[in-house]
Amino acid sequence: MKVIIFIFFLLGITVRPVWGQQPSSHGVRATAIPSHAQPDREISSITFLTAPNGSPVHSLGSDQGVLDLGSFSYLPGADANGAEIQRNKDSFSVSTRFGLRVGPSNNHHAGTATVSAFLLSPNLLRTVWVDGVRLSMTPLVIGRQVSYGSVTEHTLKITVPISMPAGQVLDSIGVMVTPN
């Protein structure tokens, strides 16, 4: 009996540091998760998909995707492929839809996850929105009860000022999944 209590005492000490090492859900870096979590890795993997009538999304493997808005300008009639352009006085916005799936499509994992999005690099000229949420380098929630394995559609909008020089637009959006 004393031996068991002693073991219990020792384990009681070791449990506390484990709690203290829980990663914060407000992390910003889009780094791969540690290898010791590989079983959960597949459950929480992120797949970017082309939405119906949306701009094409090219998958670059697990957790990576490229959404191609094509070429567009302020002029009417020059709408980008699969995107809509809204013209304002001093800027214009291009918006499209894309799909997002957490976990594999055949996933039977119960429960939900919270999905957050953020910009990987600051952009002073353009503003980027996902589902009406203006993105910054701090993760902001775009989905609170996302089921594993199901595809959710999201709206991306980029606002470009007419004063911005023409050229290539490149924005990287980090998406973070936190199990509920």
Next chain:
Amino acid sequence: MKNKRIFFVVLLAGLILMPSMASAQGQTSSGTLTVTATVQSSISLTFSTDTNGVALTGSGTNVATLNFGNVSQFITPPSKVSETIAATSFTVSTPFDVSVVKSNVTSANYTLTAEVQTADAVNTWMIDTFPLTIVPAAATSLTVTGVYGTNVVHTLYLTIPFSAGATVISNSINFVATAN
């Protein structure tokens, strides 16, 4: 004694499992969606009805029609049409507005040219103080320092000789704005 052992075994198992449960709940995964696009530069030209000019059909677009109405040496010109009588001809005129806006282009101002599209050996066409050339001659320069984003007033003059027979006069004038 046996119950106590069972209790401690269960407690011990719970403590062993607890670290891994805590780890799974706090674990996040992340992905990156790269958004690419090409913003093209553009300028656009629109005609607008001037406060002191005749109403343009298609005002606010880049294809407009200006109708002087019925004009003659001996009758009062229509509203907002001015008429001057010379020795062998009379001239009708009216102002109209041209606006050129730019988007995603580095340009301080613009050059504006105009040119009559169909040969007219009888009448004379002029904008502001510049007699218009007729295709295929080089277009007439109206300004080389046009200001973007403002309605610039221009006046169209049509000179008709007394010797010309009564008829419908119709022609097209092509305007070209070029970013400097």
